[in-house]
Amino acid sequence: MNDPDLTLSHPSSVPTAHDDVAPKPEGGAGLEAIFRPRSIAVIGASRDRTTVGGALFHNLLKHDFQGAVYPVNPKSPVVQSVKAYPTVADLPEAVDLALIVVPGAFVNATLEECGRKGVRAAVVISAGFKEIGGEGVERERQMVAIARRYGMRVVGPNCLGVLNTEAGVSMDATFAPPFPPPGPVAFSSQSGALGLAIIEYATTLNVGLSHFISVGNKADVSGNDLLEFWERDPGTRIILLYLESFGNPRRFLEIARRVGRTKPILAVKSGRTSAGIRAASSHTGSLAGADTAVTALCAQAGVIRTDTLEELFDVAILLANQPVPRGHRVGILTNAGGPAIMASDACETRGIEVSSLTDETRAALQAFLPAEASTRNPVDMIASATPESFEKAVRIMASDPNIDSLIALYVSPVVTNPLEVAQGIVRGHEAAKADQRAKGLEPKPLLTCFLGSHGVPEGLKSLQAGHIPSYTFPEAAAIALARAVKYGRWLQEPDGRAPVFDDVDRAAARAVLDGALARADEKGAWLTPDEVDKLLAAWRIPTPAVEFAETADAAVAAAGRLGFPVAVKLASDTITHKSDVGGVRLDLRNAREVHEAFVAIETRLAGIGKRAEMAGVTVQQMIREGLETIVGMTRDPSFGPLMLFGLGGVQVELLKDVFFRVHPLTDLDASAMVHGIRGAKLLDGYRGAPPGDVPKLEEALLRISQLVGEFPAIAEMDLNPLKVLPPGRGCVALDARVLVKRV
16 A cells, blocks of 8 residues: 555565564463554654545544554655644654555565564554465465564454444544444454445444444454454444354354353354365265355354344344344234235244234233234234334234234324334334333334335434334345344353263374374375274174175175175275165075175176275174264364264255364254254154164264374264164264374
8 A cells, every 4th residue: 555655775684584473472461452452653744634644644534543553654744734744753753553644565564563562463454465365375374573573463354444333432443434333342353444334334224333444354353253252342332244264163163152151152154165175085074065064164253244244234223223032923013914924924934933913912912903914924904004003013013922022114194104103113112121021021122114214214213213123025034034033042052061082092092193194195084894893882882793804705605604684885995985885785585695695796896997996895783773964074274173963875966965164163053053953853763764873873973083183193083874863872983984184
């Protein structure tokens, strides 16, 4: 970012690539100087308000920052009527915060000067770092080294800036035109350009912000730091995040789980799709899409993830003004049938029940509504409904024990005034809250939707004054409510725990994995069937009796020792989907069938040019009963182990009835995975079939989670199928594949 008023000499005191970088501060330390500085230096402040340095300096003055502001510009003695200083060293004091708006090549020299002066923190607006690659990567590494050496915290680089609306601070250290109203919502954006739009949108919606920060490249200050800072901030009740990447997902999970218990965290994460998912060698790897880990992480952390920024603000408006729903039942009030149908459909498809009202509620509504009105949920008061009708109906319906939240819909007919209707809804809501509190109950959330344009803006102002969120269309209200309901359900769940199984044989497992790693190349090595059995045995995962055979005669002999019936399966280090190449033969009842099965597999592979990939077969006891499931793991390069559960067998990738969670699993995670798939009812004994041993299935998930956590060399893993037997009989891994890589 070049500024015509600023010319600096070439950097002279910049650390080399071999300088040690001090550890990063933890727990959001040092962020007070960023959000509540007592003094600020704008390095690159300009007389020209159309430049970034000029606009940023002007915003600090315009919005009455409550501390001292010092412009630094070597060519201008005065900047926008304020005495300027040629260098940081010339400043009359060591400021808390430096806003750096100089060309990228000069940032590190400037930061070095700030460190020598005793500056506590810096916001680097300038670009030209990691985002451009090449020398920018090293420049950013050097910047972090300088900051750590002097104990400074740094926001950015390549960012929009930071603001704080608190009355005692009133700091607009951004170059965005609007300054949002104060309020309880803190917002972090990884995109500066989107940050501009976010501030404008929040201002338009009258969404009050406590803080806004554009983190840019996140070279130092990260989203995790901000979560911990806002956790302690009394002026912040809701946290919004626009994310493009996660720096430390496991740390995010730990922090967000804690913070989300008291302050809702809402997030939009870009990069849902990928032009090409990496070629995976396991079922689990191929089923894990580009966005799978993020979805799992947010679900485990209680983060409310939305698809768009508009939805993000829709939910924020609800949670900033209304309590979190205690349940999933909703009442709908309207003066027109069409919008009520739209709202009902939107609610039901998102898991919100449009529940029946009590007889007492219906009688109370019938006492003042015309005979043509419908008192069933949705309650349609028809077009003649007056402001007083809305007031009474809101109060009555909010007291109904069969609903947990209320949506009031209004279409503006000629006979009523939207402003008066809005005022009636506010009065009804206030009365309903008083009624609930008198009974020792928490108030229920109320959402509104005013359709049409005649006088509606006046009505919305009244609703905003009454802290009642309003939406343009019924579907938007339903989507926002559904996300809030899901968050409320998460709040009611207890904290899970990750059990540690002490009956495992770590030495045996390590010996198996070390042996496989000894032969691994850059792509890793697959465990042999014998090694897989030993690994699972060490971790107390049951497997059927199995023998490996290289020839048809050896397979027949193995079947004789195991006892009929048996299954014969291809043994190969390279062929993942055995069924696709005819490599699985089941329920073989005699020696002839076993011999023919071996020959058939061998012939089939020879016919498609893959005979060399056949190491032999495994002969296994045949287990007919039980439900086929899959338990797996693949290591995401950013998120670590990604755990999978679902319906297994040969159709696993066709059905894709699977559920993911980020490692480590808690007991609640394991239960959520088992009960979260579409086919979960099969484990309950669907249509007369015997139920499955769910406790042992969840234990198997937790054991595998512990295994991959203790041994990072395990890169991919499939237990498919993992047969879930009837209650009391556990689970059996009929087939498994394990890939190891050097770490």
